Amino acid sequence: MTPDFSAAERAALYRAIALRRDVRAEFSGDPVPDEVLERILDAAHHAPSVGLSQPWRFIVVRSLETRRSVHDAFRRANAEAATDYDAQTASQYEALRLQGILDAPVGICVTCDDDPQRGNGLGRRTMPETARYSTVCAIQNLWLAARVEGLGVGWVSIVEPDELRTLLEIPKDVAVVAYLCVGYVTHFAPVADLERDRWETRAPLTDVVDYERYGGRAVTVSSAINEKA
Ligand SMILES: Cc1cc2nc3c(=O)[nH]c(=O)nc-3n(C[C@H](O)[C@H](O)[C@H](O)COP(=O)(O)O)c2cc1C
Numbered sequence: 001m002t003p004d005f006s007a008a009e010r011a012a013l014y015r016a017i018a019l020r021r022d023v024r025a026e027f028s029g030d031p032v033p034d035e036v037l038e039r040i041l042d043a044a045h046h047a048p049s050v051g052l053s054q055p056w057r058f059i060v061v062r063s064l065e066t067r068r069s070v071h072d073a074f075r076r077a078n079a080e081a082a083t084d085y086d087a088q089t090a091s092q093y094e095a096l097r098l099q100g101i102l103d104a105p106v107g108i109c110v111t112c113d114d115d116p117q118r119g120n121g122l123g124r125r126t127m128p129e130t131a132r133y134s135t136v137c138a139i140q141n142l143w144l145a146a147r148v149e150g151l152g153v154g155w156v157s158i159v160e161p162d163e164l165r166t167l168l169e170i171p172k173d174v175a176v177v178a179y180l181c182v183g184y185v186t187h188f189a190p191v192a193d194l195e196r197d198r199w200e201t202r203a204p205l206t207d208v209v210d211y212e213r214y215g216g217r218a219v220t221v222s223s224a225i226n227e228k229a
Helices: 007-019 034-045 064-082 087-095 130-149 161-168
Strands: 056-061 106-113 151-156 174-184
Touching: 007 130, 034 056, 034 130, 056 064, 056 130, 064 087, 064 106, 064 161, 106 130, 130 151, 130 174, 161 174
Parallel strands: none
Antiparallel strands: 056 106, 106 174, 151 174
């Protein structure tokens, strides 16, 4: 079948994937218009979901006061996280910039109903965790849509979910999946911050693709994604 997308459209999608970044430090602070925010939320809401259950919910946080409280929660969790490492790694960890909670004008807390009414349980009998997976698919849609809108997104997981639960009045039976910092950026970094800061490298595709069985290796698998494009 001939693809429904032209070569240029296909290239644009791969380009958006390659140039998406997790943004922490480059937020410009410019306001995000409601209609742009709605477009990226709509992209999120068009994600696949187990049984079409759409278990996600997006809490948009613009209030500086609330973002200050989220930032305080991040600082507490981050100080705890640093204690997991030996002295040398801890000092490297402490130098990393791991959030943009106050610099990004919008926060989006993404939650998941682990036992949604919608979808009549389809697919969750064997894999109940697929509700969470669906929610993460929604986040990825949002992240890519944001990238083409010129908006950076930074995923903050270094925060106790129960602190977000209390702050944002999230019911006990609803899971906190992510807190996203969203805003226009001065620029998008060419490579992942954690690569630049020598914390970790992006593994080659060959390392993660198996054939026929777990560990069944190909000699090489070529990648068409070029982060520097
Ligand atoms: C589930 C998840 C949680 C993450 N949590 C954090 C976080 O708490 N702080 C942070 O700075 N980056 C966080 N990140 C961003 C990753 O560090 C980032 O995606 C990775 O280094 C690759 O960089 P890139 O997204 O720019 O390609 C998270 C990403 C994911 C998918």
